[in-house]
Amino acid sequence: MRKLLFVALLSLGISAIAAEPGKLLIWCDDTRAPVFEEAAKAYTEATGIQVEVVEVPFGDIRGQFITAAPAGEGPDLIIGPHDWVGELAANGVLAEIQLPEDLKASLDPVSVEALVYQGKLYGIPYGREGIGLVYNKALVPEPPATWEELLDLARKLTDPTVPQYGFVVQNPDPYHSFPFISALGGYIFGKTPEGALDPCDVGLDNAGAVAGAEILDALFEEGLLPAGLDWNTWTGLFQEGRIAMVVTGPWAIRIARDAGIEVGVAPIPSLPAPETPWPPKGVELPVIPDPAHPNHFLPRPFVGVQGVMVSAYSPNLPLVEDFLYNYVFTKEIMLFLYKLDPRIPTFLPAYEEVAADPVVKGFAESIKNGIPMPNIPQMSAVWGTWYDAMALIGNQELEPEDALHQAAENIRDTLGCK
Amino acid sequence: MRVWVSGRGNTLLRALLKIALLGLFDALAVYWCVLFLWEGNWAFLGATAGGTLLLNWLVLSARSYPLRYLFPGLFFLSLMVVYPAGYTFYISFTNYSTGHTLSKDEAIRLILRRTYSPTPPVSFRFWAFGESGELYALVLRGEKESFFLSPEGEISDLEGHELIDRDGDEVPDELDGRPRLTRRELFQHIKQLQDIRVRYDEGWLHMANFTEFRLYLPRYRYDPEEGILIDRKTGKIYRPVKGRFVADDGEGIDPGWVTFVGLQNYIRFFFDPRYHKAFGRVFLWTVVFAALTVVLSFALGLALAILLNDRKLRLRKLYRALLIVPYAIPAFISILIWRGFFNTQVGLFNQVLHSWFGIKVPWLTDPFWARVSVILTNVWLTYPYMMLISLGALQSIPGELYEAAAIDGAGPWQRFARVTFPLLMVSLAPMLIGSFAYTFNNFTLIWLLTRGDPVVAIGERAGATDILLSYAYKLAFQGARGNEMGMASALAVNIFLIVALVSGISFARTRMLEEVSRGM
Numbered sequence: 001m002r003k004l005l006f007v008a009l010l011s012l013g014i015s016a017i018a019a020e021p022g023k024l025l026i027w028c029d030d031t032r033a034p035v036f037e038e039a040a041k042a043y044t045e046a047t048g049i050q051v052e053v054v055e056v057p058f059g060d061i062r063g064q065f066i067t068a069a070p071a072g073e074g075p076d077l078i079i080g081p082h083d084w085v086g087e088l089a090a091n092g093v094l095a096e097i098q099l100p101e102d103l104k105a106s107l108d109p110v111s112v113e114a115l116v117y118q119g120k121l122y123g124i125p126y127g128r129e130g131i132g133l134v135y136n137k138a139l140v141p142e143p144p145a146t147w148e149e150l151l152d153l154a155r156k157l158t159d160p161t162v163p164q165y166g167f168v169v170q171n172p173d174p175y176h177s178f179p180f181i182s183a184l185g186g187y188i189f190g191k192t193p194e195g196a197l198d199p200c201d202v203g204l205d206n207a208g209a210v211a212g213a214e215i216l217d218a219l220f221e222e223g224l225l226p227a228g229l230d231w232n233t234w235t236g237l238f239q240e241g242r243i244a245m246v247v248t249g250p251w252a253i254r255i256a257r258d259a260g261i262e263v264g265v266a267p268i269p270s271l272p273a274p275e276t277p278w279p280p281k282g283v284e285l286p287v288i289p290d291p292a293h294p295n296h297f298l299p300r301p302f303v304g305v306q307g308v309m310v311s312a313y314s315p316n317l318p319l320v321e322d323f324l325y326n327y328v329f330t331k332e333i334m335l336f337l338y339k340l341d342p343r344i345p346t347f348l349p350a351y352e353e354v355a356a357d358p359v360v361k362g363f364a365e366s367i368k369n370g371i372p373m374p375n376i377p378q379m380s381a382v383w384g385t386w387y388d389a390m391a392l393i394g395n396q397e398l399e400p401e402d403a404l405h406q407a408a409e410n411i412r413d414t415l416g417c418k
Numbered sequence: 419m420r421v422w423v424s425g426r427g428n429t430l431l432r433a434l435l436k437i438a439l440l441g442l443f444d445a446l447a448v449y450w451c452v453l454f455l456w457e458g459n460w461a462f463l464g465a466t467a468g469g470t471l472l473l474n475w476l477v478l479s480a481r482s483y484p485l486r487y488l489f490p491g492l493f494f495l496s497l498m499v500v501y502p503a504g505y506t507f508y509i510s511f512t513n514y515s516t517g518h519t520l521s522k523d524e525a526i527r528l529i530l531r532r533t534y535s536p537t538p539p540v541s542f543r544f545w546a547f548g549e550s551g552e553l554y555a556l557v558l559r560g561e562k563e564s565f566f567l568s569p570e571g572e573i574s575d576l577e578g579h580e581l582i583d584r585d586g587d588e589v590p591d592e593l594d595g596r597p598r599l600t601r602r603e604l605f606q607h608i609k610q611l612q613d614i615r616v617r618y619d620e621g622w623l624h625m626a627n628f629t630e631f632r633l634y635l636p637r638y639r640y641d642p643e644e645g646i647l648i649d650r651k652t653g654k655i656y657r658p659v660k661g662r663f664v665a666d667d668g669e670g671i672d673p674g675w676v677t678f679v680g681l682q683n684y685i686r687f688f689f690d691p692r693y694h695k696a697f698g699r700v701f702l703w704t705v706v707f708a709a710l711t712v713v714l715s716f717a718l719g720l721a722l723a724i725l726l727n728d729r730k731l732r733l734r735k736l737y738r739a740l741l742i743v744p745y746a747i748p749a750f751i752s753i754l755i756w757r758g759f760f761n762t763q764v765g766l767f768n769q770v771l772h773s774w775f776g777i778k779v780p781w782l783t784d785p786f787w788a789r790v791s792v793i794l795t796n797v798w799l800t801y802p803y804m805m806l807i808s809l810g811a812l813q814s815i816p817g818e819l820y821e822a823a824a825i826d827g828a829g830p831w832q833r834f835a836r837v838t839f840p841l842l843m844v845s846l847a848p849m850l851i852g853s854f855a856y857t858f859n860n861f862t863l864i865w866l867l868t869r870g871d872p873v874v875a876i877g878e879r880a881g882a883t884d885i886l887l888s889y890a891y892k893l894a895f896q897g898a899r900g901n902e903m904g905m906a907s908a909l910a911v912n913i914f915l916i917v918a919l920v921s922g923i924s925f926a927r928t929r930m931l932e933e934v935s936r937g938m
Binding site: 021022047048049066070090091092160161163172226227228229233236237312313315316317318319321322377380384385387388389391392394395403406407410411413414416 | 516517527528529531532602605606608609611612613625626627628668672673692761762763764772780782783784871872873875876877878879896
């Protein structure tokens with residue numbers, strides 16, 4: 001059936017072009033195609049090697065690549081987000097990448113880590129993104145530095161009858177709750193001694209995760225944060241100037257600006273530990289203390305990375321390396337890429353150039369201590385269950401401890417870890 | 419066309435044209451058959467060949483003349499109804515899911531193509547030599563040995579070849595009188611260079627970058643007699659378990675393959691606690707949702723129809739036009755508007771309730787209120803349809819019956835209960851059954867209004883307002899282990915059986931109603 005589909009596609013000429021020796025083929029979506037065409041032109045001029053960039057709809061790249069690559073019908077390179085890596089590498093279609101030291105030194109280390117699967121690197125990151133504290137400058141002149149300051153502000157500015165809110169987090173969306181889960185030591189998957197993600201070490205119900213969720217839960221209980229606040233509702237309120245601070249990503253900036261709201265971006269303030277010392281004696285938690293505030297710890301949002309991945313079945317591995325290291329990861333190409341796909345550059349020389357923009361800088365600071373969103377296929381067992389737990393916490397139907405414990409147990413059960 | 423039909427010569431022309439078109443079609447069919455044969459796709463081959471033969475018989479045989487008119491209908495019926503239904507049925511007995519989408523042979527073929535580079539890697543420094551655009555040969559130098567390598571990939575000793583290093587920098591400059599190629603020149607021969615695969619040890623050497631050839635070994639060996647897969651790197655043995663190669667320590671290799679699992683998918687719905695609790699709850703809600711929608715919207719629609727049917731009512735046409743509006747607006751849009759109305763913070767309903775009574779209802783976040791919201795919205799969307807069909811049916815009730823009833827001294831309620839309602843049901847019952855079956859599977863409403871939320875229990879997948887179909891969708895495309903097509907298909911088959919059963923019983927009862935009307 002699948003093959004038949006492929007025959008049909010071939011006859012339509014949609015993906016008729018396969019990698020062939022002596023010529024590079026890249027699959028990427030329409031936003032990024034112009035950039036790689038630019039790099040391709042330079043490469044052809046310098047070496048005489050043809051580079052073809054084929055636009056494939058973003059949603060089709062992963063699936064088509066898995067079937068096409070082993071059949072010798074795939075491209076040499078694909079461009080995509082880092083959470084593809086687990087599935088693609090498990091299916092054996094990605095080539096391991098040995099970064100030259102000088103290139104490695106000029107890439108953001110968290111972003112490189114995002115593309116590692118089972119201890120091996122399977123891509124080169126070019127853009128990163130994550131969430132931070134976005135605030136309306138008209139209501140909040142100076143962003144709060146600690147959670148206590150933020151709470152004071154939120155209490156002063158919140159009046160649900162208007163409705164107006166001082167501080168909101170989209171919920172029950174797990175992605176936006178992760179900075180709270182992670183700040184005091186919660187995590188999704190721990191690591192094996194070899195540095196690979198360990199799907200059986202689920203840290204969603206450890207002391208840190210529960211303490212962080214309690215902080216979020218207190219917002220619901222106090223009536224500062226409405227349960228079930230979705231994207232449409234809060235962006236609408238934000239555009240009307242009725243939300244002072246929100247945890248969100250770069251994608252919301254334009255929406256605010258379109259409505260004439262002047263926004264600032266800062267890291268999410270550090271969270272206070274429920275007891276001292278933290279972590280409690282005898283417990284090990286991956287926390288980063290806030291150097292400026294004792295007993296406070298830095299929220300660690302998920303970091304999402306976009307990168308270039310190489311087909312394990314490419315007949316052109318030597319060319320691919322040469323092309324990537326010398327013609328793609330250059331400041332000019334990375335800046336051009338930033339212009340078309342404004343994610344924070346991972347290539348540090350390019351980042352320094354664009355960091356003059358306070359918004360870019362704000363988000364980059366916020367995700368500096370971030371955790372790459374797990375790229376292993378087991379993550380699909382996490383999202384739905386975690387969402388359920390956050391929903392029941394938000395609706396005050398379960399205490400954070402019970403909700404997170406049930407969710408973590410369910411995940412362990414699904415992944416066969418019990 | 420019409421000109422052709424008359425006249426004798428045109429009959430010949432028509433016959434010729436018919437033959438030519440048929441020939442063209444047959445040629446195409448043969449082409450497709452060859453393709454299917456090539457792929458070993460027997461099912462499609464059989465269907466195409468059989469269908470073509472049938473078509474030829476239909477066109478050429480005089481006896482099959484009447485069948486010609488049925489054929490297109492039958493063809494599309496089998497293509498669009500029978501085939502998908504059969505395929506779903508088939509999938510429901512397999513483990514078709516993320517990681518299990520290939521056949522076993524394909525999966526093994528993919529796994530066997532994997533290579534690995536031994537640690538530490540075995541690599542050879544290489545230099546290429548040639549002149550005037552010709553690649554002459556390569557020299558490979560490893561830690562212990564050096565080789566002469568022809569562009570055809572034949573490897574031999576360096577003895578008998580003259581290798582000169584002029585400047586003593588350990589980099590040879592000339593081979594048999596041909597100069598070493600520069601990096602730039604290597605690009606001209608890149609195709610040739612990359613194609614070179616040299617058998618070495620148990621694997622192959624090939625070009626890894628512009629300075630090195632590296633050894634790659636096949637990662638796995640398949641033993642077809644034992645049916646096991648052996649990892650040559652670690653010596654681990656993998657056995658096929660449930661459509662996947664799994665080692666004794668539980669480590670598996672992707673991709674897996676599609677395999678029959680018997681009734682497992684069905685059994686899981688009824689006995690696996692992770693599914694049966696959700697399944698039971700969702701089933702109950704689906705029935706309640708469909709039944710309440712039909713009853714309430716029919717009651718409202720009928721009441722309005724009777725009202726509008728009253729000739730004493732002024733501006734009837736205006737009211738009728740206004741009342742049909744919900745039916746005229748695409749549901750896609752109105753459902754989203756309703757979703758906005760139900761918003762807890764900024765929605766219209768809560769703003770009104772708050773300013774009048776000072777309360778806020780958690781419409782879409784509380785399980786009970788979310789169900790109320792779903793039914794309210796659906797009644798709004800459905801009543802105009804009920805009103806329209808009731809209006810039509812009311813017209814068909816003969817006026818004499820009412821006169822006779824009035825003479826017999828029946829009051830308005832009696833006239834409704836004894837005359838109007840039974841007669842309406844005769845013509846409307848099939849419509850109501852259809853409406854029930856449609857509502858039973860009204861995915862659009864649920865998906866646009868609540869997505870099945872709010873959450874009831876952790877890890878159950880199905881929320882408070884999920885109906886069977888949206889639950890199947892969640893299992894198929896948002897499952898915990900990726901896409902669980904097998905499970906979703908089993909659920910789809912269940913839905914089919916339920917709807918078929920409900921419809922069957924109801925139609926049987928309708929026939930009884932018809933007999934009642936015949937009796938009158």
